[in-house]
Amino acid sequence: MPDQPLYVLAMLCLSVLICEYLVRTTFLKHLSTALLVILFVALLANLGIVPSASQGSVVYNGIFAYLAPLSIFFLLLDVNLASVRRAGKPMLILFGVGIIGTVVGVLTGMYLIDGPAQFGDLYPAISGMFVGTYTGGSVNFNAVAIHYNMMEEGVLYAGMTAVDNIITALWMVVTLLVPTLFRRGLKKAPTLAAAQVVEEEHSERDKELVSVFSLSILLSLGLFSLLISNLLAEWLATMGITIPSILILTTIALLLAQIPAFHQLPGGHVLGLFSVYLFLAVIGAYCEFAALSQIGDLAWRLLVLVLTIVLMHGLFTFGAAAVGKLDWDVAAVASQANIGGSSSALALAKSLNRMDLYLPGILVGALGNGVGTYLGFLIAGWLA
Template sequence: MNALISSDETWLLWAFLVGWAAVSIYLEQRFEWASKLSGAIIALLGAMLLANFGILPVEAPVYDAVWAYVVPLSIPLLLFQTNIRRVWQESGRLLLIFLISTVGTVAGSIAAFFLLKDLIPGLPHIAAMITGSYTGGGVNFAALASRFDVPGETVSSAVVADNFLMAVYFFVLISIPAIGFIRKRFATPHMDEMDGSDETDDTAAASYWKRKEISLSDIAMAVGTSFVIVAVSFKLAEVFRGLIPEDGNAFMVILRGIVGDDYLMLTTLTLLLVSIVPRYFERINGAQEIGTFLIYIFFVVIGVPASIPLILQNAPLILVFAAIVVFINMLISFSVGRLFRFDLEEIILASNANIGGPTTAAAMAISRGWTKLVGPILIVGTLGYIIGNYIGTALGLWFSSAM
């Protein structure tokens, strides 16, 4: 599908991504309706609409650059003010609900496979890729596509369905806190804290993101430190991946997945530095604001691949398969979460970390002002990178034998 703006129009695409992120933030802080909808949804919907009306291309190197550079840079910035003790306290609860949500993904994949196995060619391998993706994000999708040597056209169709469902589900999850019927049935301590701190006539977003003193030195130290942490973290992860064999025993594979993962190393190193030299990071103003703006650019990119014409053309039944998996994940996450009295924010982020990965879950936490959960969900969400490959491989082999 040819778009009005071609994929090689680098400056025009950057102008849209950054400009629309800025507009989304402005609307969120200026108007009550936009604050309730959230800037993240505005950013995502705007991109989705323009992609579906043929204005924006659904693939472009600029989008890849956001995933490769903008998102990693945002993570340290958002963790500079993190309370390490609180991270570990919150991680235990989030880990449990994350694993419950993972059970939902597995149950959904099994149900969807036996419903559709006679209708979709190559479904065992498609199911493996989507199961891995919906256990921890797109990193697992790529790994399992390589593991089962899936044909390129099948991978492309599954990617379109995967991305579309992720964008739609992101929209659903981020809208849930505004639904009174659901909110009344769950504990919502993080939302209650934000509501209690809003004592002005501003929108909730404007009240949370109040103007603060910031200097050139703050900007320099925030951005410079983030670049250094990302570079060192990714290099360390690369070194460990090179030292630990990919085809070793189970322990070595797990160890490689932990110390060789870029985002887990990035999160761990940042939290370690913040705990060792807390006063250095406490003195930096504006890091959270800069990191949040970068995350809003990421929100725009999430909405772009959700192309309905491509879905209808290439992968309608794969979309049905993915939708069943997402629906059962959501059903189990929220029903079991309510049964065991998990907070609504924890359930939303755990399910998001399953379907979209730790970066989308952290982005959602930031956009809603649940800053105390950003560090914990990043840590817990990266577990999906490890277990997702095992779960996807196991189901892929089982489904292949069932055909």
């Protein structure tokens, strides 16, 4: 029975449900649903409740081939690039400086741990994944991983995710402390009414109602876009031009997201998030405990790498704020938008009681989702 496709898919969906419930209602709320899903399904796979990597499943192959890219497409429909200018110049400048710091951090970290020797052929992909995720969030991390088949490296992928989650959580503490310790001058008066509107809109995205009409449009758009991306990538390859199909899909999603009728469709965020969790569940199934010895010393090397990335990023971001005498709160929120994405930026703005930074944080986080995939592929291609 464990090898029956319907059973496997049902267990993956049930695993997402259990993990989401645990994160919402227990002490495990300090973990993300994403990390918990990986760990939970890894346990199931090693107990033989669901197929492991060595056993394989057509369900796993289907999720990698279709659902994972679709999750990227659905989540990117949230990105309205035209509204980014509302974030303001200081926020955009610090966000851009943070991206530069991230790239420098990845290159420095890989040098320190001798990345090419440690990761071998995976070195360019891992570099691109970390550049992507610390430009605007995990959407970019997964996009690069899908193209380079990193999901087949279950143990390593899980290790990267775990280290990423740990350091991201610690960076939230850092961005809370830095403004408190170094803040200068008076804060700008929070715009309460505008902030409440932004918060309500952001909250509604997590609870949006999906109609048959909007669901039909989203699925049709996603499936046709994925088909076009694959066909176009194959056609370009015959002409000697190699462009990852996921990059073409990203471009299509971003173009559609600029059209209000598509950008405002309810359900895309929920579809994308659930698809990401199923994708990560399969990553968990690929984590065979017997293979843990394979990661060995790579565990602490990954820790050194990620620490170097975020520290270099922080040095650039907060250094620019100090040199330019910019608002420390703005720098902190911009940094969180880089490291954790829109949700982390919003959470930090709330914690700092800077309601005027709600919208700018969300907007630059969305910008990071838009450009992070391109930058991740650029770095990976350059290092290949």
